[in-house]
Amino acid sequence: xxxxxxxxxxxxxxxxxxxxxxxxxxxxxxxxxxxxxxxxxxxxxxxxxxxxxxxxxxxxxxxxxxxxxxxxxxxxxxxxxxxxxxxxxxxxxxxxxxxxxxxxxxxxxxxxxxxxxxxxxxxxxxxxxxxxxxxxxxxxxxxxxxxxxxxxxxxxxxxxxxxxxxxxxxxxxxxxxxxxxxxxxxxxxxxxxxxxxxxxxxxxxxxxxxxxxxxxxxxxxxxxxxxxxxxxxxxxxxxxxxxxxxxxxxxxxxxxxxxxxxxxxxxxxxxxxxxxxxxxxxxxxxxxxxxxxxxxxxxxxxxxxxxxxxxxxxxxxxxxxxxxxxxxxxxxxxxxxxxxxxxxxxxxxxxxxxxxxxxxxxxxxxxxxxxxxxxxxxxxxxxxxxxxxxxxxxxxxxxxxxxxxxxxxxxxxxxxxxxxxxxxxxxxxxxxxxxxxxxxxxxxxxxxxxxxxxxxxxxxxxxxxxxxxxxxxxxxxxxxxxxxxxxxxxxxxxxxxxxxxxxxxxxxxxxxxxxxxxxxxxxxxxxxxxxxxxxxxxxxxxxxxxxxxxxxxxxxxxxxxxxxxxxxxxxxxxxxxxxxxxxxxxxxxxxxxxxxxxxxxxxxxxxxxxxxxxxxxxxxxxxxxxxxxxxxxxxxxxxxxxxxxxxxxxxxxxxxxxxxxxxxxxxxxxxxxxxxxxxxxxxxxxxxxxxxxxxxxxxxxxxxxxxxxxxxxxxxxxxxxxxxxxxxxxxxxxxxxxxxxxxxxxxxxxxxxxxxxxx
Numbered sequence: 001x002x003x004x005x006x007x008x009x010x011x012x013x014x015x016x017x018x019x020x021x022x023x024x025x026x027x028x029x030x031x032x033x034x035x036x037x038x039x040x041x042x043x044x045x046x047x048x049x050x051x052x053x054x055x056x057x058x059x060x061x062x063x064x065x066x067x068x069x070x071x072x073x074x075x076x077x078x079x080x081x082x083x084x085x086x087x088x089x090x091x092x093x094x095x096x097x098x099x100x101x102x103x104x105x106x107x108x109x110x111x112x113x114x115x116x117x118x119x120x121x122x123x124x125x126x127x128x129x130x131x132x133x134x135x136x137x138x139x140x141x142x143x144x145x146x147x148x149x150x151x152x153x154x155x156x157x158x159x160x161x162x163x164x165x166x167x168x169x170x171x172x173x174x175x176x177x178x179x180x181x182x183x184x185x186x187x188x189x190x191x192x193x194x195x196x197x198x199x200x201x202x203x204x205x206x207x208x209x210x211x212x213x214x215x216x217x218x219x220x221x222x223x224x225x226x227x228x229x230x231x232x233x234x235x236x237x238x239x240x241x242x243x244x245x246x247x248x249x250x251x252x253x254x255x256x257x258x259x260x261x262x263x264x265x266x267x268x269x270x271x272x273x274x275x276x277x278x279x280x281x282x283x284x285x286x287x288x289x290x291x292x293x294x295x296x297x298x299x300x301x302x303x304x305x306x307x308x309x310x311x312x313x314x315x316x317x318x319x320x321x322x323x324x325x326x327x328x329x330x331x332x333x334x335x336x337x338x339x340x341x342x343x344x345x346x347x348x349x350x351x352x353x354x355x356x357x358x359x360x361x362x363x364x365x366x367x368x369x370x371x372x373x374x375x376x377x378x379x380x381x382x383x384x385x386x387x388x389x390x391x392x393x394x395x396x397x398x399x400x401x402x403x404x405x406x407x408x409x410x411x412x413x414x415x416x417x418x419x420x421x422x423x424x425x426x427x428x429x430x431x432x433x434x435x436x437x438x439x440x441x442x443x444x445x446x447x448x449x450x451x452x453x454x455x456x457x458x459x460x461x462x463x464x465x466x467x468x469x470x471x472x473x474x475x476x477x478x479x480x481x482x483x484x485x486x487x488x489x490x491x492x493x494x495x496x497x498x499x500x501x502x503x504x505x506x507x508x509x510x511x512x513x514x515x516x517x518x519x520x521x522x523x524x525x526x527x528x529x530x531x532x533x534x535x536x537x538x539x540x541x542x543x544x545x546x547x548x549x550x551x552x553x554x555x556x557x558x559x560x561x562x563x564x565x566x567x568x569x570x571x572x573x574x575x576x577x578x579x580x581x582x583x584x585x586x587x588x589x590x591x592x593x594x595x596x597x598x599x600x601x602x603x604x605x606x607x608x609x610x611x612x613x614x615x616x617x618x619x620x621x622x623x624x625x626x627x628x629x630x631x632x633x634x635x636x637x638x639x640x641x642x643x644x645x646x647x648x649x650x651x652x653x654x655x656x657x658x659x660x661x662x663x664x665x666x667x668x669x670x671x672x673x674x675x676x677x678x679x680x681x682x683x684x685x686x687x688x689x690x691x692x693x694x695x696x697x698x699x700x701x702x703x704x705x706x707x708x709x710x711x712x713x714x715x716x717x718x719x720x721x722x723x724x725x726x727x728x729x730x731x732x733x734x735x736x737x738x739x740x741x742x743x744x745x746x747x748x749x750x751x752x753x754x755x756x757x758x759x
Contacts, residue, residue, distance in 0.1 A: 083193030472666025613687025
């Protein structure tokens with residue numbers, strides 16, 4: 001039996017020890033998949049593996065049927081890949097949602113679906129990962145399973161890291177059948193996930209995931225009937241695992257730089273950055289963005305303008321977001337994730353940024369001048385948080401603007417912009433660039449945003465004659481709208497493009513429109529291009545399918561450089577954007593309600609806590625969702641909803657008299673008021689509730705979001721009298737039907753045609 005893994009980091013050792021101590025011996029001794037063997041390997045998936053472990057009656061039990069039930073459930077609703085915790089020391093531990101055997105099964109199922117759809121064709125996919133525990137092992141397994149099924153997999157040399165957006169870009173640009181990417185974005189260190197990329201480079205929609213989920217079920221049915229099923233993995237040096245293509249194209253960096261130069265990295269922006277007389281700091285959480293982004297910046301000739309924090313790759317993320325006590329003050333390892341925008345409250349009620357606090361900027365930024373920008377990116381390099389140092393005497397102004405900050409010392413603070421604030425500045429700046437180049441009027445402009453994103457974005461768009469398409473949370477939803485627009489452009493290039501949004505509105509984008517911006521409040525964005533992006537074999541797109549912190553960094557750096565010439569801060573620019581565009585809804589908030597400790601190393605306790613938490617999450621969701629679904633069916637009126645909500649929440653100081661509508665928006669319930677919006681959304685991947693708000697008064701939206709998000713969901717007497725038991729119990733099924741109808745309306749279902757590859 002192996003000894004517990006050791007690290008030079010005391011807190012990481014605490015994590016290792018807790019995982020080691022909580023892992024039973026039968027898991028520690030398990031070696032079903034001999035993944036360390038570099039030659040061809042195989043193993044028999046047995047009926048015993050599908051059933052629970054029992055020391056006497058079923059010592060080979062892996063309980064894969066229970067694993068599969070959870071996997072299938074998540075595949076139906078997941079917003080960002082099928083993710084979950086893993087046993088970081090023993091990756092074959094099938095008690096965890098993410099494990100080596102499960103990844104092999106899912107990869108095999110996807111390979112079988114692909115080979116059945118494209119018989120006798122050369123199938124090529126890309127695979128990549130970031131820096132999380134076991135990611136390179138999972139990448140190796142994926143490539144070997146695919147090779148064993150005759151599928152060629154393009155991988156970086158030595159299975160090194162690349163960002164999610166680069167894998168997505170290559171899937172589209174090289175006309176591949178798709179790709180596999182291993183990440184859990186900005187989630188906690190023990191989490192991991194597989195993000196399945198389709199031939200467009202966008203993440204699978206639920207119906208795409210269900211194709212391979214059904215194939216796993218077929219395999220299990222075969223095993224139950226015949227007793228076993230052989231699964232083969234190729235040797236690691238199988239020629240179908242192709243490192244040479246990625247080497248020849250510099251991992252795709254050269255192609256991506258060419259793409260950037262047609263968009264955000266035009267000379268007008270690059271020249272501005274090159275003239276910048278100071279430095280911009282890139283906080284490289286996890287270290288894995290550095291390998292690719294440093295090459296991109298060098299190719300663009302602007303790498304000397306940046307200073308890097310954390311260039312070493314580290315699956316513990318340099319202890320960022322990690323604590324040895326829980327929010328309740330209990331002594332235990334606790335991980336707040338690496339989402340820099342997470343807000344928490346101290347025991348005295350004051351708000352603070354627990355993730356940024358572990359970045360130690362009070363020391364790291366001590367020698368940098370006021371006005372220094374710090375751009376924080378996550379391990380898979382798709383999200384960006386923008387911060388900037390300012391004088392402490394700016395606090396009152398920042399509070400009036402709704403900008404949060406951290407005190408660094410007696411003279412200096414660090415402003416922390418929400419993505420809603422940051423991206424408003426970025427697309428405003430980008431629009432001004434297009435106007436300076438006399439390009440703005442060449443096409444009608446539109447943007448795609450998630451419903452949970454800022455009201456200020458919609459207000460800005462209305463003031464600038466930019467149409468807005470609102471979608472559910474998740475970048476795959478943004479990509480789905482892109483593909484709908486592209487189909488209409490292809491089939492009827494001279495006609496107006498009309499797209500339905502998730503609110504049920506038909507949005508006329510005009511003739512031959514161009515995407516200005518696509519983004520979400522969680523920190524992911526993409527910019528469109530003037531000329532349609534073309535793949536090597538002629539497919540066309542209005543924008544790439546995955547959010548990219550690189551695009552955000554280039555636009556942000558150009559803006560920071562221009563402001564520096566005029567001795568302006570980002571917060572001052574935000575105020576100007578508000579004023580110039582007559583924006584009223586200037587404030588936004590997000591409240592994250594976690595119902596359990598995701599870092600709990602005891603998997604049985606974790607499972608029980610998650611199940612209990614999911615029940616609480618669902619109960620909260622159904623209280624509001626049932627109102628939206630009943631209203632849509634004309635079974636209750638808006639006045640009825642006001643009565644229900646006032647009856648329950650008036651005593652908490654909330655008033656719903658100016659409520660204008662309540663709608664299901666694909667994955668949450670959206671309450672539109674005369675002066676704000678509140679959206680209550682159950683996490684699609686965990687036992688969490690997310691409550692969003694935007695409007696005219698920050699304390700007001702924070703109060704609404706906090707109270708509504710934390711509500712138990714218990715049905716009141718008035719709720720029961722106006723919403724029947726049947727309507728309540730069936731509201732989630734009806735909501736899913738509505739969501740799928742939205743996804744399928746005008747869907748771009750053109751079949752992918754495998755081209756003749758020259759590699």
